[in-house]
Amino acid sequence: MHNSKIELVLSRVQKPARYLGNEWNSVHKDHLEMAVIMAFAFPDLYEVGMSNQGLKILYESVNTQNNLLMERVFTPAVDMEEEMRKNNLPLFTLESATPLKNFDVIGFSLQYELSYTNVLNMLDLAGLSLYRSERSSDDPLIIGGGPCTFNPEPLAPFFDLFVLGESEEVLPELLLELAVLKKKDAGRKEILKHFSEIEGVYVPDFYEPIYNEAEKLLKINNKAVAPGRVVKRIVMDLDDAPYPTVPVVPFIQTVHDRAVVELFRGCGRGCRFCQAGYIFRPVRRRSAEKIVAIAKNLVAATGYDELSLSSLSSSDYPHLDQLIEDLDNKLDGDRVKCSLPSLRLDSYSVKLAHRLHQGRRSSLTFAPEAATERLRRVIRKNISENEIYSALNDAVTAGWQGFKLYFMIGLPTEKDEDVEAIISMCRDIRNRFRGRVKGALKLSVSVATFVPKANTPFQWEPQISLQEIIRRQQILVEGFRKIPGIDFSWHDAETSFLEAVFARGDRLLAPLLEKAWKLGCRLDGWSEHFSFALWQQAFAKTGIDGAKYSERRFAFEDCLPWDHLDCGVERELFVRENKLAHSYGEEGGADNV
């Protein structure tokens, strides 16, 4: 299947199985018989991309259509890129080793801002011009989907269109439509005009941001037939929605190497920092019968020995204990263990986890996010200190040997005492429970930095400055140094800063991205590849002030770069939630939770 050039290159790179494409359940079709062929491009390494549930859903929803084909491609690792460039090997899809340029559509999955340079790198490796304006009607249509499309503005000049929201229905629709337009020999402009009328499709060319002399965004004008606001697409009934039961089973171990069944979509908790909690609204459940049926099929089609019951907050699934029992009964003969990825910090969740992890009880993961009750109110993570300790107590009683705890710094209204409370809370947990486990209590603490995201109540909030992030991290480093036996780690300040720049960025950032990529930035999400020095060069050379983006506080009446993109949540709700958060501000605020 592979040509001799690919053979040669594969013999020289690490983990060549990343590029094979003949995995179990991979789909191979004759391109000549297809009406439209699409490459699904995941802008990160194979191991990360193959863990993405969106890829699996779309792969199956497109490939079950007779005349449509979707193949996969991932960001090549650095050694592979080097070999490809040296040997003039253009980026190819895994299944058929077809150069990306030959596809009708290339669809990028935009999961996090730090993958943006990979997007550009992949376009370049495909032999395509980065900017939409420099590509012709013969080039593939470059489209994007995923959470970042709720502010894709920094990428807008590179893309033909974005799909907002859930794509499993709209994508096959789009491709079938394209088949018709292709037959009519429609040009690029005509095609885009057509697509801009489809709900959930955002064609950036048809929107023009208007700035004043100070580069302040005044408004966003829509052109042609494009709607003033693009409203996201959602799938209303999960029981009817396509769900992958025959997913590709990778040859090599991936980040999440297991069968996944989605319990529900959306999250009703409304934590104010959490973008997923808003953009995936409303909450839609899959019925227990459907879940069991999917699980059964998944296990039979893949041979996986682990089944993950996924959602944004799995313990919120009604009668989850009953569902787990049903799954146990149905799957026990297959020796499959179930796992719950996102547990709430309460006694009910501990009980569930206890049930699932019989035998192996190393550590249990929880995310209190903030260590003071006041700050937890600000972010609407409404859980009291008592509840936290009683859940941890239950876990220790049930035999767990330790905890993994996630916190955030830099949240709106945070003061040094909130940061210091992380240290004292962890010290407290250690002192309370260390005598109660066999051996040493395993306690690991991971601290991320708050990144304000589009379409959340905190979208107007600034990120704290880079210096301030480092200063607060230093408080933690010093504090944890004095407590033995706690494994403390923190997210790189520079990557959190960049994330904020792009999460709240606009189209003026496109040249910055291009410059950073040209200077050699790629795989920025990988600490071994990330170079802030290169990014600083890129900022300097393009004259863009990153802090202006990350640290700016928008006023409620300001035009936001993503104001024309609608995630289905009323703006008034965001305003109300933001004001409510600040009411718990410095003095403790209204106490009505």
Added chain:
Amino acid sequence: MYRIKFLFSRSRSLAYISHLDTLRLFIRALRRTDLPLAFSQGFNPHPRLTLALPLPLGVTASNEPGEVYFEAEVSPEQFISELLYQMPEGLQVIKAIEAEPDSPALAALVEAAMYRAELRSFEKNESLNDNLGDITEKSLEKLMQKNEIVFTKSAKKKKDSHINVRPYIIEAKRDTQTGGLVVLKLLLKAGSRGGISPVFFLEQLALESGDESLNAACWNLHRECLYYKKGDILKPLSERM
């Protein structure tokens, strides 16, 4: 407990997965069948499947032995026919037999392995191939005349250890019956009692030649056969099944 021994082959399209990935692939394929896999005891029960000798990354094979245990009786025919539909292209079970539950483990029997190394010729350039053939032969001769070839094993916490692997090279010669291709036949000691990797051997050969175009990545490696020892004689492991 029932035990099946089997032989499988691995072709180019699946040569680039590691030993652990190959094991995982077999186990998932078996789990997709209705065969009554036997599991180990303990907190993390796993299927009892072993392959006689790990296949290095990039190496194809034609007669690799493996074994697996079942809770209930499984006939070799049933084993092959059920697995047939669950194996990806590039990995194929070619033979299976019933085995005594307590006969020695295959892995413990492995003594040596025969490899075929073929120099890739990407350009159809015969004179270049001739030339490389000569260089290969000369370097091979020099390498085999050495009394000591040191392999340095680095361990994470311990000091590096140095092993003379020259005695592990039982035989290495050029196969001349290949119509202009540069092909080596390597019989190397292998298994738990010491051995040498064919990739390491080819790296040493490249060093000896000083020629970049002979580096280990330029060879297609194929494992033809594993051997066990009967008295002083090496016999193909596949003959025991």
